[in-house]
Amino acid sequence: MNQNKKSRIILRVYLILSSLLALDCLLYFNRLISLRGYYSDVVLYWLWFLTSFAVIVIFWKKIMAKLLLGGIILAIILSILPLMMPFYAWILSTTSLGLMIDKNLNEKYRAQIVSYSAMAPPWLEVIEKHGLLEKRILKSTDYQLMNDNLNIKIRTAKDIIFNHETDSTLTLTLFYGGPNKTITFNKNNGEVLKIKTN
Numbered sequence: 001m002n003q004n005k006k007s008r009i010i011l012r013v014y015l016i017l018s019s020l021l022a023l024d025c026l027l028y029f030n031r032l033i034s035l036r037g038y039y040s041d042v043v044l045y046w047l048w049f050l051t052s053f054a055v056i057v058i059f060w061k062k063i064m065a066k067l068l069l070g071g072i073i074l075a076i077i078l079s080i081l082p083l084m085m086p087f088y089a090w091i092l093s094t095t096s097l098g099l100m101i102d103k104n105l106n107e108k109y110r111a112q113i114v115s116y117s118a119m120a121p122p123w124l125e126v127i128e129k130h131g132l133l134e135k136r137i138l139k140s141t142d143y144q145l146m147n148d149n150l151n152i153k154i155r156t157a158k159d160i161i162f163n164h165e166t167d168s169t170l171t172l173t174l175f176y177g178g179p180n181k182t183i184t185f186n187k188n189n190g191e192v193l194k195i196k197t198n
Helices: 003-031 038-058 063-080 085-093
Strands: 033-035 099-104 108-115 124-129 133-140 159-163 169-175 181-186 194-195
Touching: 003 033, 003 038, 003 124, 003 159, 033 038, 063 085, 099 159, 108 159, 108 169
Parallel strands: none
Antiparallel strands: 033 133, 099 108, 108 124, 124 133, 159 169, 169 181, 181 194
């Protein structure tokens, strides 16, 4: 296989990865739908990021390769300037550093405790699986789950346990080793209906 053909194959792979990443971001920000599992989005991003540099090296003589490199460097610099907040969000969301707990609750649901900000506390997400895709159906913060015990926070949970569900509710227990929090959510709007400390 000659060099020209290899370059075209790498460019095609890069364009496919770029399209998949753009579609993944668009679906997540508009519909809360992403690829199944926490690491699938991370792997897709890093494949795109590393392939970007392969394309830059291979097509360095072209102006578009230089513009791509300039765009990547400029995006990183701009994310660092405002107190590094976007930079932290980028690092925490594209690595496992932002993931505290990832738990398959059953064949239908997955739960995770994540934090993509240096300023905001971690939050709980419940995700519904749909084959290769999944959709976030619930997101709860410490503020929503606070009741009589202010020391029991999402970030200190050791496990997430599925209790039961009905057509309109989903009940989980945040396990701390005692006391634990059992929370009933409305599946339609994500509101907390009931919190029981046990």
